[in-house]
Amino acid sequence: MLRYHPERFRVTRPYAKQIVNFFRSNISDGIPSMVHxxxxxGMIMKKYNEELMKxxxxxxxxxxxQLSKEISYAVQYATFVMYGRNIFHxxxxxxxxxxxxxxxxxxVSALIYPYKVFYxxxxxxxxxxxxxxxxxxxxxxxxxxxxLPLQIILSTVRKDVDYKDKTNWITNPDRYYYLALNIDNPEASISFVVDQALEEEIKSHDVSHLPDESGVYEIDGQNIMMIDNKHNSAELDISDAKQGFNVFKEALRLVINGLCYVxxxxxxxxxxxxxxxPKLLLERLTNATKNSSRQKIxxxxxxxxxxxxxFCGRTISKDKVELISSGKEISAHWRRGHWRNQAYGQGLKDRKLIWIMPVLVRKDKGEPELGHIYKP
Incomplete structure (x- = not known):
């Protein structure tokens, strides 16, 4: 299960269960207030300091x-759990x-969401x-x-981190890329909405109009030098948003295609x-005759x-790349696919997505294969 970020989060965060319980008791709609x-x-900082001292x-x-971003990930994890732990693989x-x-x-009008929150x-x-x-x-x-806008949070994984090591949330903190997409205009294209979202994200971090409040302040009778770091932090956040945007757009291809598919x-x-x-637990679940027993398992x-x-895509036939006599795979390229928002029904008033699948073109075959439409 460590393939899935929600499980990596649960394993590595000592506060995971605590914040889920807090959400269930105080935030039934999954939208926390500033007080929440x-x-x-406070909960996260307390656990962080306790673990740091060890x-x-x-x-x-x-x-x-990165600790300041931990709260956003924690909120996302808690809402994911509250809304049913739904995962699409x-x-x-x-x-x-x-x-x-x-x-x-x-x-954006073509997108339908199977759950309010999912991974x-x-x-x-x-x-x-x-x-x-x-x-x-x-x-x-x-x-x-x-x-709220449609929120998309890309999760990441490192190759050099052992996610069974529960200290990694401190020593190798998670990083993610977040954008909120305004989907109020149903006819807007995905590309327009995404470009607009980046502009809004950059604006949200712009604090250039705010004064630098660094200086010496009297606190409890003592003069203390305070450093205002908000401008530097904002510049780093804006830099992260800009530098990660091209990767986000490519990853969004997976997300939007996934939404169209489901x-x-x-x-x-x-x-x-x-x-x-565990097979033993699944056998017990299958053989349980009482609802209470099944719930317990x-x-x-x-x-x-x-x-x-x-699980998605287990029934789709796989393209097989032929082998030449040397045993090496023949290089190939793709003829790109797309989605057709097709009209249907009485008066052609309804719409449904039809996937014109990409085609793998093999150089040794000369002409490309005939494409096909993947119909629901």
């Missing part, structure tokens, strides 16, 4: 700027087809390295909550327990980090 955020921040001095991070072959399918002109897992994308620092995109949280091809999604789920599985997953 202050309380959550580490040797040389392992303590010199830069704690996209198989590698399907993910590759998504990478080769254009989505820029898909209107999409694409597996590590080794060419999508945010900020070129070894943070590889592997999935995304999607939050479509009433009254909207249009629900019959090809299979909900099941992951392969690594499910609770035990949840406490161990196991949940049913929506």
């Amino acid at each position: 955020l202050q309380e959550l921040s 580490l040797p001095f040389e392992k303590r991070p010199p830069d704690t700027r 996209f198989e590698p072959d399907l993910t590759e087809k998504f990478r080769q399918t254009d989505v820029d002109e898909v209107p 999409m897992s694409f597996g590590i994308q080794e060419d999508l390295d945010l900020w070129h620092q070894g943070y590889y995109v592997d999935g995304a949280y999607i939050a479509a909550l009433p009254g 909207t249009s091809y629900r019959e090809e999604i299979k909900e099941q327990w992951p392969d690594e789920t 499910r609770a035990e599985l949840t406490s161990l980090g196991y949940t049913k997953v929506n």
Whole structure:
């Protein structure tokens, strides 16, 4: 289950259960107020300081700027749990087809969200390295909550981190890329909405109009030098947003294709327990005759980090690259796919997405294969 970021978060954060319980008791709609955020921040800081004191001095991070972003990840994790722990797992072959399918002109009106909050897992994308620092995109949280923009949070995974080591949330903190997409205009294209979102994100961090309040202040009868770091922090945040944007746009291709897929091809999604789920517990669950017994076993599985997953793409036939006599794969390229927002029904008033799938063109075959339409 460590493939999925929500489980990595649960394993590494000592406060994970505490904040979920706080949400369930105080934030039923999943939208925290400023007062709630202050309380959550206090919980996280308390655990952070407790865990920090256990580490040797040389392992303590010199830069704690990422800690300020931890609250956002914590909120996203808690809302994910509150809304049902729904995960969509996209198989590698399907993910590759998504990478080769254009989505820029898909209107936001065509997007339908299966849940208010859920996680999409694409597996590590080794060419999508945010900020070129070894943070590889592997999935995304999607939050479509009433009254708020569509929130997309790219999760990342590192190759050099042991996620079973529970100190890594301090020594190797998570990094993510966040954008809020304004989808009020149903006819706006994805490309327009995303470019607009970057502009808004940069504006939200602009504090150039605020004064530098560094100086000497009298506190409890003593003169204390205070450094106002907001301008430097804002510049770093803006730099992160700009530098990571191209990777975000490429990763968004996975997200939007994933949304189109789960909207249009629900019959090809299979909900099941992951392969690594303890077989003994699954047998007990299958053989349980009482609802109370089944609930108890499910609770035990949840406490161990196991949940049913929506597997996508296991029935799609895979393109096979032929081998030449040397045993090497013949180089190939893709003819790109796209989504057709097709009219149908009485008076052609309704719309449905039809996937014109990408085609793998093999150089040894000369002419490309005939394309095909993937119909729901």
